[in-house]
Amino acid sequence: MKCFFKGAAITAAILIVFIAVNMFCNMKGINLDSVSNGAVIAVCAMLIYQSLTKNNKE
Numbered sequence: 001m002k003c004f005f006k007g008a009a010i011t012a013a014i015l016i017v018f019i020a021v022n023m024f025c026n027m028k029g030i031n032l033d034s035v036s037n038g039a040v041i042a043v044c045a046m047l048i049y050q051s052l053t054k055n056n057k058e
Contacts, residue, residue, distance in 0.1 A: 011045045
């Protein structure tokens with residue numbers, strides 16, 4: 001259950017960062033594609049989660 005909460009926290013943190021990036025880009029007139037952002041968020045969350053839970057055994 002601990003790993004589930006780690007994964008949820010990592011995903012939430014990455015989403016907050018990407019929301020901030022999107023807000024900054026929208027203020028500058030740059031529109032980012034939501035489909036590619038979704039893929040980047042998923043890959044980043046997966047890689048960070050795997051690196052944090054690499055040596056954990058439940």
